[in-house]
Amino acid sequence: MDKRAAAHLLDTIATYLELKGENPFKVRAFANAARAVETLPGTLEEALASGALAEARGIGPATLEVVREYAGTGRATALEELRREVPPGLLEMRRISGLGAAKVRTLHAQLRITTLAELEAAARDGRLAALSGFGEKSAQKILRGIEFLRRTSGLALAHHAARWGEEIRLAVAALPGVAGVEVAGSVRRRAEVAHDADLVAGTALAPAELGRRLQAAVPALGVAEAPGGLKLTREDGASADLYAVAPDRFAAALLWATGSAAHLERLAAHAADRGLTLGPGGLEQDGEGVRCRDEAALYAALGLPFVPPELREGGDEVARAAAGTLPRLIERDDLAGGGLVHCHSVYSDGANPIAELAAVARAAGYGYLGLTDHSAAAAYAGGLREDAVLRQHAEIEELNRGWPDFRILKGIEADILADGTLDYGAETLARFDFVIGSIHSRMDMDRATMTARVLRAMDDPHLTILGHPTGRLLLTRDPIALDLDAVLAKAVERGVAIEINGDPQRLDLDWRRCRGARDAGVMLSIGADAHSLPGLDNMDLGVAVARKGWLEKTDVLNTRNREGFLAFARSRRQT
DNA sequence: GCCGTTTTCGGCCCGACTGTTTTCAGTCG
Incomplete structure (x- = not known):
C-alpha cells in the first residue's frame, strides 16, 4: 500500500464524518492527516517502521491507528463502520457543486434521498425546491451538477x-x-x-x-x-x-x-x-x-x-x-537552467518553507524558482498581507545570498478581483519581479462580464502571466465562461504570457488550445502550482501538455534563463 | 481528532457570495 492510498482512505473517512455531522474540527483533523501522510518523505512502510509517521504533524493516535491497521491488514474498521451508518450514495452527492455536507444531510433526513437518481427525481418534481433552505435555483444547479457527474463518471x-x-x-x-x-x-x-x-x-x-x-x-x-x-x-x-x-x-x-x-x-x-x-x-x-x-x-x-x-x-x-515537418517537441531537459514557476510556500497555503522548495528546484537543475504565494484577497489560502510581502522579500534576499548559481524570484499569484483589477495596489505590485494573475472567486459570471474582467486584468502592466486561464478543475468543475479567443488575442497584443498549469486537476490551458495560441504569437509559461515538494513534479505534467499542444522550447517562457524571464516581465512594465 | 502548552483543555482559517430568506446558514476557494 502506498501513501496515496492511505491518504485517500483518511480523506474518505473525513467525508463520511462530515456527512454524519461530526464536529468540523474532527473532520478537518482527518483531512489534515491525509495531507500529512501524502507529503511524508520515503515510503509508508518506512515511515511506519521508523516512527516518522507517528511523529508527523497532523497525525495523532486515532489517525495513526487507521493507517497502521490498513497497512497491516488491508482493512479499515473505522471506515467500514461509517459505511454502515452513512449511505455511500451521499458521498457521490457531496461532489455536486453547491451541495455541502449540511445540505446533503438535510436531503437525506427530509426526503430519504440516498442516491443520485433519487436526488434527480426530487429536483425535477419540485420536492427539493420546497424544502426550507432550498429553492428553484438550487434545484437547477443540482440538476446541472448531476449532469456533470454523469458526463465524467468512470473517468479518472x-x-x-x-x-x-x-x-x-x-x-x-x-x-x-x-x-x-x-x-x-x-x-x-x-x-x-x-x-x-x-x-x-x-x-x-x-x-x-x-x-x-x-x-x-x-x-x-x-x-x-x-x-x-x-x-x-x-x-x-x-x-x-x-x-x-x-x-x-x-x-x-x-x-x-x-x-x-x-x-x-x-x-x-x-x-x-x-x-x-x-x-x-x-x-x-x-x-x-x-x-x-x-x-x-x-x-x-x-x-x-x-x-x-x-x-x-x-x-x-x-x-x-x-512532410517531415513535425515539431521538435519541448522536453523536460529544456527547462534546465530555466524556471520552476508558480509555487506556494508556508507563507500562504503551501506545506514547505521557501528554502526547501528552492533547494529541491536547484537540485533538479532549474536556474530559478518563481515563488508565487497567494495575494491578500485569497484569505482562505492565507494570502499575504502587505507586511508579510515585505517579510517574505527580506527572507528571499537573505536566501539568495546563499547560492551563486540560483535565484528565488519574488513573484505573487495575485487574485483578479471581480472588477478585473489585480489584488494589491500598483505600488505593492511593483515590488514583485513578476506577477501571475488568477481568478479564484466569482467563477460564475456570464461570459461577457467574465471576459471583460480578464481583459482588464491583462491591461495591468504588472501582470506577467495569466494563471490557469479557464479555471477548470478536471472531473470537478467546468471552465469559467470566457471568450478565450479574445483573451489569447489580448495576450499577443499586450505581451502577457498564458500559463499551462501543471496541477493534475487543472492542466489549463487545455492542450487543444496551445498550438493555435502559439501560432497566433502567444507566449506560454509552464507552471507547477505546487503546494508541497511532491507538487514540484507537476512541471512534468505541464511539459506533457505543452508537448501535446505541439510546443517547442522557444514557445515556453520559463525555458529562458533568469535574465530572459525577467526581461519579459520588465518589458511589459515599460510600455 | 490534533496540537500546544500559558501542559490535559481550549482553539482550530476566514471573508465573500449565494440563495434563501427578511437576518443568515451554507458553500467555496
Missing part, C-alpha cells in the same frame, strides 16, 4: 491512471516469461483524463498462465481473463486492460493500443496509399506481415518518422510527419 485523472498503470507495468515486467510491457492508451498519449489504464505485454505465455503468475506476484490484484489478455481491477474500482501478444507482434499491438482511433485511421489511410495494410495485427504487404522490432521501425516502414504518442490525436500529425 490521467496521472492517477498513469500511476496505476506504472504499478502494473513494474509487476508484469518482473514476471518470468515476459519479454516487454508498456503502458499504452490515452495515458501514453498524455491525455488529461482516462477511463482506465491500458497495457501491452509481449510474451509467449497464454493469458491464463500470465494471469496466474501475476496473481501470485500481486495477491491483492483482481485478475480475470478478457478478450486478448487480462482485465485487472483494484479494490477501489480502478481497472486496467492488459493485452498479451507474442513478442514479435509487440510493436504493432502497442501502436494499436496507444491509439487514438483517429490517428490509426489516418495512419491506415497513409499505409493504403503506399500499398500497405495496417490493422490491429500489424503491417502487411501483399498478405505478408512486415516485421517491425519497435514502433519507430513500424513508422519507418510507412515512410514516416516516429510520431510521439502525445501527437497521435488524428489531427494533421500524419501529414506533417509525411
